[in-house]
Amino acid sequence: MARILDEPPILLSEVLQGDARLTPKWAHGGLKEDYMRGVTGHIAVGCYEGQHQISWRIENKLLDSRTNPKAFTLIPQGVDGHWNIAGPVVVSHVYLTQERLQACADEIAGGRRIELLPRVAFTDPAAAGLLEILSQEAERDSASSRLFAERAIDLLCLRLVQEHSSFGSLPAQDRKGGLAGWQVKRVTAFMDEFLNRHIGLDELAALVDLSRFHFCTAFRRSTGQTPHEWLTGQRMKRARELLARSRLSVTEVGFAVGYETPSAFAAAFRKRVGVTPSAFRRAL
Missing domain, CATH: 2.60.120.810 (Jelly Rolls)
Incomplete structure (x- = not known):
């Protein structure tokens, strides 16, 4: 100083x-x-x-x-x-x-x-x-x-x-370690809005004025998932909707839900859904 x-x-x-x-x-x-x-x-x-x-x-x-x-x-x-x-x-x-x-x-x-x-x-x-x-x-x-x-x-x-x-910063009923309801809503709504780009933990923690460490712990206690798991789940949900209802290519769908390469998207989709994006689309 x-x-x-x-x-x-x-x-x-x-x-x-x-x-x-x-x-x-x-x-x-x-x-x-x-x-x-x-x-x-x-x-x-x-x-x-x-x-x-x-x-x-x-x-x-x-x-x-x-x-x-x-x-x-x-x-x-x-x-x-x-x-x-x-x-x-x-x-x-x-x-x-x-x-x-x-x-x-x-x-x-x-x-x-x-x-x-x-x-x-x-x-x-x-x-x-x-x-x-x-x-x-x-x-x-x-x-x-x-x-x-x-x-x-x-x-x-x-x-x-x-x-x-x-x-x-947490209401008395939420001081056992979890986020307040409004905090969960603010963070998850932000994830949904910006699924098409990289979202960092520091960015999410700043939304509710918590440190990165405390945010991760509190989010998991409130939702049962880590921020990464929640975000991945929302990305896969959006990807399935786009694969089923849009004319975007598989690569374009991957970009639309925040993955920088087709291989990263395919690997994440297969791990979460059980099949590749292409196989999912063919089965519709």
């Missing part, structure tokens, strides 16, 4: 429980298409002065908003992308390890690993308020201040788990 900022973070020398670190408030300039690599640990950012457009482009997903004191930004560990901030801002940071986050989450998440969601100037007065409190405590040097900061970090971690994580 220091590489892309004109004024790097002012990191407090003291390391708190679970290797958590704080900064006081400090000012840095804007950013323009600056690329930041994924970092080890999570970063929660409060913003106190400077109301500007801010955006974070993560692969094919764009998160954008406007900085304000009631909003905060969350950078999960390992997530990279390009940043834009239209002007100078006054901010503070809290650096959290996965271990510190998980220690706070275990009681409510039942021991499941928590995946934080990326946020950009996301309105959450509770999280923003905790970040400001921690920025103030970072400027004091006393045993009571450190103790207060530890408790405030615990509260921040719980807030992130409840409202800004793979656990908190």
Whole structure:
């Protein structure tokens, strides 16, 4: 992060429980298409002065908003992308390890690993308020201040788990690991609409704001199939319809349902249906 900022973070020398670190408030300039690599640990950012457009482009997903004191930004560990901030801002940071986050989450998440969601100037007065409190405590040097900061970090971690994580993003009835009904519908409808091209796991996971790992697990628990199995089933269903009702050649049918070569289509069709596409058509 220091590489892309004109004024790097002012990191407090003291390391708190679970290797958590704080900064006081400090000012840095804007950013323009600056690329930041994924970092080890999570970063929660409060913003106190400077109301500007801010955006974070993560692969094919764009998160954008406007900085304000009631909003905060969350950078999960390992997530990279390009940043834009239209002007100078006054901010503070809290650096959290996965271990510190998980220690706070275990009681409510039942021991499941928590995946934080990326946020950009996301309105959450509770999280923003905790970040400001921690920025103030970072400027004091006393045993009571450190103790207060530890408790405030615990509260921040719980807030992130409840409202800004793979656990908190699901309705209570669906937190046993599956997707909510609307999430299944959104993902499967997207598959149906774009069967004619490559569909990646990252693209599907982004539709419901989950990490790739959590999405795959949750989708399987909700549908009984992996995303790949579901997608292949839909492609074969469409292929059978086209072979039966259209004048497209077998090769054209393969292209129409997302296969780049006739051999790949034929192999997938035979594995799923039991015969080659040509044999299926001849038997009609």
